[in-house]
Amino acid sequence: MANRKEKTFRFIIVGGGIAGVTCVEQLSSQIPSADVALITASPHIKTVTNYRQVSKTLEEFDVEEQPSSVLEEKFPNLTVIHSAVKSLHTRSHSLETTDGRVFGYEKLCICGGGRPKLLTQENPYVLGIRDTDSAQELQKRLSKAKRIVVVGNGGIALELVYEVEGCEVIWAVKDKAIGNTFFDAGAAQFLIPSLETNKPEKDTPCKRPRYTTEEPAPGGSHTFTADRNARRQGSSSTEAGSALGPDWHEGIVLQGSEQGTRRVSLEYQCEVEKIFTSEELLNSPPQTLGHENGSWPVYIKLTNGKTFGCDFVVSATGVVPNTEPFLHGNNFALADDGGLQVDDHMMTSEPDVYAAGDVCTACWEHSPMWQQMRLWTQARQMGWYAGRCMAAQVLSEPIELDFCFELFSHITKFFNYKVVLLGKFNGQGLGSDHELLVRCTKGLEYVKVVLSGGRMVGAVLIGETDLEETFENLILNEMDLTPYGEELLNPNIDIEDYFD
């Protein structure tokens, strides 16, 4: 490295997202005298506000973008450096930023997050959503759009198709049902009617003790139209805010160029074959257009043979960990998903280098009820735990894997329903060695329990079920539930009293 070290810090944290900021807060509170630097490429930092511990492992909070001065005022020994890390030299314990400065560290934590895994990087009509800038770009482009195509079947796609109004949405999913990263086909069936209306239909609970689903035919498609006014009546009013947080879409207007109805057409079990610009289309065989006219700026051909013209394509196809600047010349072990492998102390394979949040992959032997998903909650937990591990090492204190990694838990909202996911909520990794109990009341709630060897190992709770705490306890206690059988989901029994 040509440049000399400007300063050596005891701790450097890279990344001003939830993981990095939480790590800084934890370290600075535990060792207030330590010199800490936060190096971040973004002008603002993300902080957790209104934190609420809902149960033993479930937590809820808001995410706010704030100026970094807020953090520096709180922690006098903290220096925030607004620049991107260009390269890391683990042997000399130093890193270089894009403005040519070199900083030394004793301990480093990489919290560089992830970036959208786009269908293609080169096409200006293909958008990804990650931060405030990309969300604002989406809002701007949407305001002039008549039709968009959303590709992907995870969190962003689920939120987007529900929120967009005044613009036709073609939603292309690889799977047989919607929301494959969070739900199975049964939950998807429960949610689908919300695309047409938001009015809850009042039915009596219908208990479905064994699980059945009706799947769309391969390559099938469905169109859902919602009346905007009806939807507004059904939804509670929300304050608009500027921060990109768990309710990021509530701070921006996702309104297309037309007024009135929401219209979502679902294309199941298909992938993207090709994306054409209108110029490229001129040079393709005439049948490529199908029923489309040639006046859209971009066209997308799906593997089910259909071609759609649209104003732009949203690629909601997952994230890739932001590892590039840190790899060259170093010897990091990478996981299959491209994340920096970390052990049960959030340490990477390089000495004195830790990692947390979306950039890392948890490679310790997981508790049987936990799995990594790239979520705000896990970014906060990992950042917090990484800070504790770094402090413990410096202070020569023992530390054990935190309790939050015992049980996977996530609380969120999809299609205006509260959604709680616990443990192996989709029977992940259990093969055929599990059974499901399901209770479903159309428009009101969907409760699914995953049982293995008579014990509850996971649950999906959609709607105001109020079952999260009881089910969390049943999973953590590993209680044999065989004697209760299907009574477990009997809506006429107060399950809390049952287990007191």
Ligand SMILES: Cc1cc2nc3c(=O)[nH]c(=O)nc-3n(C[C@H](O)[C@H](O)[C@H](O)COP(=O)(O)OP(=O)(O)OC[C@H]3O[C@@H](n4cnc5c(N)ncnc54)[C@H](O)[C@@H]3O)c2cc1C
């Ligand atoms: C639209 C959207 C909605 C979401 N909704 C939810 C939700 O409802 N619930 C939920 O739990 N999760 C949600 N997520 C996931 C959640 O945002 C992420 O899991 C979480 O933000 C990851 O935090 P992080 O700190 O690891 O990374 P990030 O928030 O990505 O932060 C990374 C930071 O590192 C900085 N950085 C990157 N490279 C460098 C470098 N070379 N040098 C210096 N700085 C660098 C960046 O500028 C940034 O400040 C959503 C994600 C998106 C995109």
Ligand SMILES: NC(=O)C1=CN([C@@H]2O[C@H](COP(=O)(O)OP(=O)(O)OC[C@H]3O[C@@H](n4cnc5c(N)ncnc54)[C@H](O)[C@@H]3O)[C@@H](O)[C@H]2O)C=CC1
């Ligand atoms: N409420 C919540 O909890 C939310 C969480 N998030 C998180 O933000 C991150 C980004 O969200 P998403 O981009 O939705 O990622 P995701 O990981 O949730 O979903 C990606 C989806 O894209 C599909 N996919 C991948 N490659 C594809 C391809 N080539 N063609 C078609 N489909 C493809 C996958 O099958 C999957 O359905 C994720 O970590 C997600 O968990 C995002 C929004 C809301």
